[in-house]
Amino acid sequence: MGGGLLDRELSRARMDGLIVDRDHAEYDKYRRIWNGLADRRPTAIVRARTVEDVRKTVRVAADQGTLLAVRSGGHSLPGLSTCDDGIVLDLSLINYVTVDAAAGVVEVGGGALLGDLDKAGAHAGLVTPAGVVSHTGVAGLTLGGGMGWLSRRFGLTIDNLLGAEVVTADGRLIWASADSEPDLFWGLRGGGGNFGVVTRFKFRMHPLGPIVVGSWTYSANDYEAVLRGFQGLSSAAPRELTTSFELMSNELAVTACWSGAQENAAAIVSPFGNLASPVTGSFGNTAYVDLQKRSDESDAWGQRHYSKGGFLDKIDDAAIRCIQSAVASSPNARSHIYVLQLGGTIGDVEEAATPYSGRAASYYWIANAIWDESSDDMRCIEWGRNSAKSLAAISMQGNYVNEQADFGKDVAFGAYGVEKYTRLARLKARYDPANLFRLNQNIEPMP
Numbered sequence: 001m002g003g004g005l006l007d008r009e010l011s012r013a014r015m016d017g018l019i020v021d022r023d024h025a026e027y028d029k030y031r032r033i034w035n036g037l038a039d040r041r042p043t044a045i046v047r048a049r050t051v052e053d054v055r056k057t058v059r060v061a062a063d064q065g066t067l068l069a070v071r072s073g074g075h076s077l078p079g080l081s082t083c084d085d086g087i088v089l090d091l092s093l094i095n096y097v098t099v100d101a102a103a104g105v106v107e108v109g110g111g112a113l114l115g116d117l118d119k120a121g122a123h124a125g126l127v128t129p130a131g132v133v134s135h136t137g138v139a140g141l142t143l144g145g146g147m148g149w150l151s152r153r154f155g156l157t158i159d160n161l162l163g164a165e166v167v168t169a170d171g172r173l174i175w176a177s178a179d180s181e182p183d184l185f186w187g188l189r190g191g192g193g194n195f196g197v198v199t200r201f202k203f204r205m206h207p208l209g210p211i212v213v214g215s216w217t218y219s220a221n222d223y224e225a226v227l228r229g230f231q232g233l234s235s236a237a238p239r240e241l242t243t244s245f246e247l248m249s250n251e252l253a254v255t256a257c258w259s260g261a262q263e264n265a266a267a268i269v270s271p272f273g274n275l276a277s278p279v280t281g282s283f284g285n286t287a288y289v290d291l292q293k294r295s296d297e298s299d300a301w302g303q304r305h306y307s308k309g310g311f312l313d314k315i316d317d318a319a320i321r322c323i324q325s326a327v328a329s330s331p332n333a334r335s336h337i338y339v340l341q342l343g344g345t346i347g348d349v350e351e352a353a354t355p356y357s358g359r360a361a362s363y364y365w366i367a368n369a370i371w372d373e374s375s376d377d378m379r380c381i382e383w384g385r386n387s388a389k390s391l392a393a394i395s396m397q398g399n400y401v402n403e404q405a406d407f408g409k410d411v412a413f414g415a416y417g418v419e420k421y422t423r424l425a426r427l428k429a430r431y432d433p434a435n436l437f438r439l440n441q442n443i444e445p446m447p
């Protein structure tokens with residue numbers, strides 16, 4: 001459909017929000033997403049203000065057969081929240097967060113960021129566990145699963161989801177929860193953006209006291225000893241502790257986050273600073289909202305990224321060798337392998353209870369290639385792809401749909417496995433038979 005005609009249809013829908021077309025002065029600002037590699041030119045960006053705007057945009061896209069990308073935080077690694085031609089439905093203006101402290105629940109607009117959620121929770125001494133970078137969108141993260149510093153203690157973000165308001169492909173507004181449209185509610189907890197546009201989430205919250213964070217860097221010479229020690233300590237850790245490491249060509253950074261009783265913090269966290277002789281180190285009380293912003297700058301918008309992850313049950317010698325050999329050939333000092341500890345409460349939920357497919361994993365790895373110049377695209381993508389391939393060979397079945405730089409049926413199928421993929425595909429046929437919502441790790445409708 002031509003840009004003029006599409007513009008006309010959107011204008012006729014009389015939105016409260018803004019329609020940013022190619023002639024708009026801020027078109028370039030609003031067409032960008034987080035990954036600088038995804039440099040696309042949609043026909044129009046609808047900056048929705050209301051649920052009605054969302055419904056109208058979905059109807060126009062469905063009626064006109066237009067490609068529709070849905071964007072909240074804009075962090076899609078493969079760039080699926082934008083498109084060439086077609087419409088981008090941008091929810092970032094619907095970013096309210098309303099905490100009901102007495103009930104221990106929070107309602108979150110479909111375009112809110114983790115920083116909005118964390119900040120509102122902190123005022124009430126409450127938290128909903130999510131990811132580790134504050135400018136990530138609540139919507140995209142939740143729809144894939146949502147893992148972060150508090151998942152071992154309080155579960156994945158989806159394990160705290162009580163309900164979601166969804167605009168479906170036919171423009172209906174549906175509330176999905178355990179009691180209302182339970183099949184759709186199942187699909188939303190890991191099935192990505194396949195089933196509609198979520199305009200509101202309702203989450204459970206948990207009281208969170210002060211947290212203690214230890215961070216150390218170790219030299220390249222100590223990689224093996226540190227990672228062996230890390231495996232031993234982290235695998236015996238209680239649920240209130242979550243650890244991670246980031247291995248670059250010249251440095252290994254280890255972080256341990258303790259959310260349990262303060263008096264136990266030093267005994268549990270400080271051994272992670274004695275895995276060898278650290279080059280730098282810090283240990284102490286940290287506001288959770290500050291921890292959540294620690295990587296905001298290094299993960300700033302606009303850099304070029306190719307990232308792929310997978311699940312491990314342990315950091316054994318094979319994993320250590322694989323990670324070491326990947327970073328030995330990394331294209332620059334920024335590119336790295338990041339590992340986050342999972343397990344704990346995440347594994348209390350039955351594997352079949354949600355589409356998210358990694359309940360048994362103890363660790364999550366991600367190979368992150370990061371660079372700035374388009375002339376480095378091939379070299380950096382190749383490193384990311386090869387590193388991920390070698391780690392995938394020693395990883396568990398299943399994968400995390402939210403952190404896959406590539407997309408296509410094989411990616412979704414590989415992530416969910418045959419049983420869950422089939423269930424998702426039947427659900428897709430019920431809620432989006434024409435596959436309007438296909439810019440995602442797509443589930444093809446199966447009648």
Ligand code: FAD
Pocket residue numbers: 033034070071072073074075076077080081082091110111130131132133135136137138139140141142143144145146147148192193194196197198199299402403439440441
């Ligand atoms: P967007 O690009 O806006 O959306 C991604 C996709 O989600 C869209 O293509 C669409 O299919 C769907 N979508 C978005 N909004 C809606 C909506 N309202 N309704 C329906 N579908 C929608 N994941 C973790 O679990 N833990 C982490 O700690 C973590 N850290 C990250 C840090 C960075 C820097 C980045 C880039 C990603 C991180 N991720 C993490 C992965 C993250 O969960 C995914 O990239 C997620 O898709 C981002 O959501 P978004 O709303 O920001 O992205």
